[in-house]
Amino acid sequence: MKATIVVLAGDGIGPEVTDEARKILRAVADKFNHQFDFSDQLMGGRAIDELGTSLPDATVEACKKADAVLLGAVGGPKWDDPKAQDRPERGLLAIRKALNLFANLRPVKLHPQLLSASTLKEEVLQGVDMLVIRELTGGLYFGPKKEAGEEGYEAFDTEIYTRPEIDRVVRLAADAAMGRRKKLVSVDKANVMASSRLWRRVATEVLVDYPELEVEHVLVDAMAMHLIRRPASFDVIVAGNIFGDILTDEAAMLAGSMGMLPSASLGDLYNSHKLPLGLYEPIHGSAPDIAGKGVSNPLATIMSSAMLLRHSLGLEQEADAIEAAVDAVLNEGVRTPDIAHTGSEVVGTQVMGDLVLEKLLNP
């Protein structure tokens, strides 16, 4: 197979972790006889510095023509001025909008080897294997807003959801649940918010088409509690933009570190292989506190590249091979500092990438 992959390395640890994922994708291409062409494009803080905008038009064009996009992370203190015209995170929201990536998929599967890296008790964590689907292009982050301005008296954001926006993401979640353990939780705040009442109404109507699914509607505050009390009982969870944003970070801590969790953002654009043109990224940010030190964990980005192969290129066997290589390295007790514990062998970003590569080539 021939595929073009745009790499948006971004800021902070973004370039370090995408370098390791690219190394693994190159090895997959060699091993399984594919041709992957990489196209590096600017987005985020570096794009502001070099081109004066967090999302250059050339980047959007390249992404639209690609088969898939691999993103590191954007942002950092250098671009944090609240009065700035443009911010790195604007680029991120804008690329999601430009590619119409309305659903963010975050699998949270616990690697048994990392049970002790989580702050939760092992018996609570046993069997955690969930997929959290967050609506990504609507809701509170995109509605009309007012900044507080100089007087600093009033500011607001607005949550708007329409029927088609809710319908398509709930349907995608229901389809995903049908391919898993057939359990779906839809999260809202229907006891207080009008947008949530519409969410629940549309979700209920959509789910009539999926009689085999075991469905629960759960209020977001209760969900925050259930996630740490009985995480293993969940299969697929679907939520609006802000609720999904918060719950996915909470769910990330079940896995012990932000450095372990991949994600895929999918929409309704299709690539040259007639598969979804997706954007794949680790769930963590640019980690300015450790950037440039060579200690960041590249596994979330490497596993994001496995999701890229699976969802945008249909290469299931290759994706499995990457995930098996990651598992094999963890089995040997090798860890980056964020997931290290007593007795583990601690390595840096590049060595971790090299070890995964070795296991991929010699399983």
Ligand code: NAD
């Ligand atoms: P962060 O995820 O960057 O870091 C949180 C903590 O987790 C830090 O202590 C960091 O060192 C650690 N961490 C994160 N990824 C790690 C990895 N791969 N290996 C080891 N440790 C890791 O979140 P933050 O500090 O709140 O944000 C930093 C910047 O990143 C901000 O500018 C924020 O806006 C941006 N951000 C970007 C994205 C994105 O690009 N998708 C997502 C979240 C935050």
